[in-house]
Amino acid sequence: MASLSLHFSSATPFVPRATPLNPRTRTRTLKPFSIRSQSAPVLSQDDLKRLAADKAVESVKSGMVLGLGTGSTAAFVVDKLGLLLSTGQLSNIVGIPTSKRTQEQAASLNIPLSTLDLHPHIDLAIDGADEVDPNLDLVKGRGGALLREKMVEAASSSFIVVADDSKLVSGLGGSGLAMPVEVVQFCWKYNLVRLQGLFKELGCEAKLRVAGDGSEKPYVTDNGNYIVDLYFKNPIQDGFAAGKEISAMEGVVEHGLFLGMATSVIIAGKTGVEVMTK
Numbered sequence: 403m404a405s406l407s408l409h410f411s412s413a414t415p416f417v418p419r420a421t422p423l424n425p426r427t428r429t430r431t432l433k434p435f436s437i438r439s440q441s442a443p444v445l446s447q448d449d450l451k452r453l454a455a456d457k458a459v460e461s462v463k464s465g466m467v468l469g470l471g472t473g474s475t476a477a478f479v480v481d482k483l484g485l486l487l488s489t490g491q492l493s494n495i496v497g498i499p500t501s502k503r504t505q506e507q508a509a510s511l512n513i514p515l516s517t518l519d520l521h522p523h524i525d526l527a528i529d530g531a532d533e534v535d536p537n538l539d540l541v542k543g544r545g546g547a548l549l550r551e552k553m554v555e556a557a558s559s560s561f562i563v564v565a566d567d568s569k570l571v572s573g574l575g576g577s578g579l580a581m582p583v584e585v586v587q588f589c590w591k592y593n594l595v596r597l598q599g600l601f602k603e604l605g606c607e608a609k610l611r612v613a614g615d616g617s618e619k620p621y622v623t624d625n626g627n628y629i630v631d632l633y634f635k636n637p638i639q640d641g642f643a644a645g646k647e648i649s650a651m652e653g654v655v656e657h658g659l660f661l662g663m664a665t666s667v668i669i670a671g672k673t674g675v676e677v678m679t680k
């Protein structure tokens with residue numbers, strides 16, 4: 403894995419510099435930049451998300467078919483695309499949204515939209531993530547859009563992930579937050595119990611996601627399914643094996659392990675923006 407770092411401050415311009423191979427991670431920082439700085443600005447988490455989003459949108463060219471992700475970071479990407487289209491800095495873009503939420507946001511910004519049926523080959527998808535490990539493998543879907551996200555991102559020639567540095571983990575499932583599995587409504591409890599049993603040794607607790615509107619009603623995805631959230635005490639050792647076993651369960655529609663899919667990950671942290679590539 404290689405990475406590109408942008409260290410920011412209130413001063414400009416960026417000044418290219420060389421970085422050595424990191425012996426611990428065996429990664430090299432590519433095309434790095436440092437900055438003549440006085441003091442670093444204080445950035446909120448939303449600032450970081452926007453920085454990552456803006457950096458990713460630099461890869462968008464007029465005429466592209468784009469996968470539009472879901473979530474608060476992806477929403478900054480959609481906002482920026484809307485702005486660049488409205489000012490004529492981009493043109494002839496077609497967006498394939500990964501959720502009804504994103505579809506509504508993009509439509510409100512006059513971004514032309516289409517579907518995977520009409521555009522089965524996507525040039526570039528940009529989306530957020532819930533966890534990013536050192537191999538650029540991901541957990542996604544805490545926003546509930548994992549099925550459409552996986553379909554759209556799998557159909558994309560490039561997939562750029564945008565996130566703030568709170569999403570970095572050393573092993574997937576290691577954040578202690580949910581790893582979602584989309585299941586059909588029919589006998590969801592049967593699958594919840596089976597999923598929990600599958601990961602017994604990782605101290606897994608499985609919970610049905612609720613709507614979050616104050617009621618105990620289940621959360622229903624854009625595809626009419628439920629989500630079982632898996633909480634792990636210990637990280638998943640072999641994501642591919644885990645994904646295969648989850649997918650083999652009848653009634654499981656999709657899981658939130660996005661393995662070998664990201665072509666690069668843009669991470670914004672308090673000290674800069676890092677672009678990690680394989």
Ligand SMILES: O=C(CO)[C@H](O)[C@H](O)COP(=O)(O)O
Pocket residue numbers: 471472473474475476529530531532541542543544545546547548551
């Ligand atoms: O997978 C997702 C939605 O299904 C999101 O990309 C993920 O949850 C990250 O969201 P956010 O940018 O709001 O932290």
